[in-house]
Amino acid sequence: MTSPKKNVDQAFALAKERYAALGVDVEKALERLAKIPISLHCWQGDDVGGFENAGEGLGAGLAVTGNYPGKARTADELRGDLDEALALIPGTHRLNLHASYAETGGEKVDRDALEPAHFRAWIEWAKAKGMGMDFNPTYFSHPKAADGWTLAHPDKAIRQFWIDHGIACRKIGAAMGEALGTPCVTNVWIPDGMKDATVDRKGPRERLLHALDAMFATPIDPRLNKDAVEGKLFGIGSETYVVGMHEFYLGYAITRKKVFTVDSGHFHPTEVVADKLSSALTYVDEVLMHVSRGVRWDSDHVVLLTDDIELIAQELVRGDYLDRVHIGLDFFDASINRVAAWVIGTRSMIKALLLALLEPIDALRKYEADGDYTSRLAVLEELKSLPFGAVWDHYLQTKDIPVGRAWIDGVKRYEADVLSKRG
Numbered sequence: 270m271t272s273p274k275k276n277v278d279q280a281f282a283l284a285k286e287r288y289a290a291l292g293v294d295v296e297k298a299l300e301r302l303a304k305i306p307i308s309l310h311c312w313q314g315d316d317v318g319g320f321e322n323a324g325e326g327l328g329a330g331l332a333v334t335g336n337y338p339g340k341a342r343t344a345d346e347l348r349g350d351l352d353e354a355l356a357l358i359p360g361t362h363r364l365n366l367h368a369s370y371a372e373t374g375g376e377k378v379d380r381d382a383l384e385p386a387h388f389r390a391w392i393e394w395a396k397a398k399g400m401g402m403d404f405n406p407t408y409f410s411h412p413k414a415a416d417g418w419t420l421a422h423p424d425k426a427i428r429q430f431w432i433d434h435g436i437a438c439r440k441i442g443a444a445m446g447e448a449l450g451t452p453c454v455t456n457v458w459i460p461d462g463m464k465d466a467t468v469d470r471k472g473p474r475e476r477l478l479h480a481l482d483a484m485f486a487t488p489i490d491p492r493l494n495k496d497a498v499e500g501k502l503f504g505i506g507s508e509t510y511v512v513g514m515h516e517f518y519l520g521y522a523i524t525r526k527k528v529f530t531v532d533s534g535h536f537h538p539t540e541v542v543a544d545k546l547s548s549a550l551t552y553v554d555e556v557l558m559h560v561s562r563g564v565r566w567d568s569d570h571v572v573l574l575t576d577d578i579e580l581i582a583q584e585l586v587r588g589d590y591l592d593r594v595h596i597g598l599d600f601f602d603a604s605i606n607r608v609a610a611w612v613i614g615t616r617s618m619i620k621a622l623l624l625a626l627l628e629p630i631d632a633l634r635k636y637e638a639d640g641d642y643t644s645r646l647a648v649l650e651e652l653k654s655l656p657f658g659a660v661w662d663h664y665l666q667t668k669d670i671p672v673g674r675a676w677i678d679g680v681k682r683y684e685a686d687v688l689s690k691r692g
């Protein structure tokens with residue numbers, strides 16, 4: 270009987286030939302793939318809860334549905350769950366942490382007083398794994414955000430509190446960047462907006478502009494920290510008016526030289542999010558992607574290998590944007606095993622990138638330039654039935670990750686041994 274390893278090897282050898290016939294160098298694609306980090310969002314592991322234990326609800330229009338048992342209750346548990354997920358994801362990736370995951374040793378430290386020391390354990394954990402980190406100020410789950418307003422709040426003192434939180438977070442981001450030797454992208458997303466007919470749309474936007482300028486006033490070496498701003502079309506409770514909508518932040522990112530964040534769940538469902546990349550990147554140097562999957566709305570379902578995600582990956586590769594786009598994930602599903610959610614979502618993103626890297630891009634470009642749209646369409650369709658799975662299996666095997674459904678058994682074992690024992 271042929272060994273499973275030999276099967277994978279044989280299938281890969283045949284796959285390589287099929288791709289080579291179209292002019293694709295599979296080994297080169299795999300080499301490139303291995304160097305693309307995906308930033309795993311800590312908040313999938315505990316339903317965006319954080320560890321402040323202040324008894325605040327999530328709010329801000331963020332909704333996590335499901336009550337699958339075994340959610341991480343402490344930072345150590347969350348790191349353990351991330352270890353488990355990362356062991357099943359090929360490549361070296363990054364961790365995207367929210368400020369609400371600070372470890373203050375039981376001391377009450379408000380958000381405007383957070384310091385790098387409160388994230389030391391996270392930084393050490395990432396360092397030991399050779400991972401970079403990204404960061405986010407947390408503008409929700411806090412008494413001063415209970416009415417859904419933060420940086421654009423009409424009350425000056427509350428605005429100042431959130432400006433100070435942002436300033437503290439930029440310093441923490443810089444400390445992460447310095448310790449880990451790779452710049453931290455610190456992303457600002459705020460919930461501020463109105464549920465219904467809004468009379469003054471101008472005032473809050475002016476307040477937000479001034480608050481952001483105050484927050485970003487002190488320059489930070491971009492080799493340590495990069496500031497990013499994330500807009501949104503609507504949220505629960507801000508259906509009619511979102512202060513920080515996309516046009517606001519695109520203008521902000523262009524004029525202030527910030528990273529522009531594109532969350533794939535933050536647009537009207539009929540919009541093609543991938544098409545925004547080449548537009549935004551004409552004017553901004555860098556984009557941060559929050560790859561998500563909206564089902565009918567910004568529902569933050571686990572990312573799958575859907576057409577939308579493939580199109581995003583294709584744009585990144587075809588546009589030669591991989592060095593200008595930071596790829597992060599943003600979903601939270603509490604209805605399935607949370608470790609499996611990370612594995613499925615991250616692997617789907619990596620698969621989309623691999624598929625994109627396996628395109629005969631030069632040939633496709635030439636067809637297009639020559640006006641041979643027939644060949645362009647025919648080859649794009651041919652690609653869909655090439656043995657991509659054999660290349661993916663080989664990639665997993667080279668990284669000592671079980672091929673096929675075996676990873677699910679590993680996660681189930683972890684669930685039985687660890688997750689199910691959590692109260």
Ligand SMILES: C[C@H](O)[C@H](O)[C@@H](O)C(=O)CO
Pocket residue numbers: 312317405458499501532559567599
């Ligand atoms: C928890 C994240 O910061 C949050 O999901 C944000 O990025 C967002 O997308 C809000 O809709």
Ligand SMILES: [Mn+2]
Pocket residue numbers: 458499532559599
């Ligand atoms: Mn997001």
